[in-house]
Amino acid sequence: MTSPQRALIFDMDGTIVDNMAFHTKSWLAFFESRGKVIDPDAFFLDTAGRQGHEIMRSYLGEDVDHVTLNAEKEALYRELYGPHLAAVPGFDALIAKAAAAGVKLVVGTAAPNENIAFTLDGLNLRSKFDAIVGAGDVARGKPNPDVFLAGAERAGALPENCIVFEDAPLGVEAARRAGMRAVVLTTTLPASAFAEFDNVICIAANFSELDLDTLFASAPAATTI
Incomplete structure (x- = not known):
């Protein structure tokens, strides 16, 4: 057997x-550019493991162009974390x-x-x-x-x-x-x-x-x- x-x-x-600190930094910068202030600790607990489109819709509304916005956020993350990979x-x-x-x-x-x-x-x-x-x-x-x-x-x-x-x-x-x-x-x-x-x-x-x-x-x- x-x-x-x-x-x-x-x-x-x-x-x-x-790398999660770099994801958090990129999210904070992304939301700050749109006038939203996010508590980093609460944000991590609420979102770590969720898909990008789920996070975008939860924080910015159902009607946002989550594909374009998520691509922007993730490009920022890769720029920040790249030297530390x-x-x-x-x-x-x-x-x-x-x-x-x-x-x-x-x-x-x-x-x-x-x-x-x-x-x-x-x-x-x-x-x-x-x-x-x-x-x-x-x-x-x-x-x-x-x-x-x-x-x-x-x-x-x-x-x-x-x-x-x-x-x-x-x-x-x-x-x-x-x-x-x-x-x-x-x-x-x-x-x-x-x-x-x-x-x-x-x-x-x-x-x-x-x-x-x-x-x-x-x-x-x-x-x-």
């Missing part, structure tokens, strides 16, 4: 790369070990294709993944589970055999709704921000603190290291 297919599903922004420590080693063990590797992100290319191609990571699911592939952003369920399906893995890596509460909630365990990286928020989630199996500062075998052996109960 063959073992069930296992998969690791990675959020991209704030997880593969520690780097993977979170330990990421390359973890995915290499996973691939060697036959674990499928998936990206599940709310980012548009331009940002996916900017990050994954900029770091020469695209070929490392078995599947990439972005904003253009699903109708709804996080906390809906769509992106993670699509990633699991493309990897040929059942939700219970997937582990999601996230940095934001909306993303962890999306994993919970998908029936998946989650690992939280504290690149953006402290561990206390995830205390309510019963699907979190580990909280770590970066990937170098994680052991693949231990993660798959973990039950969905919060553990902090």
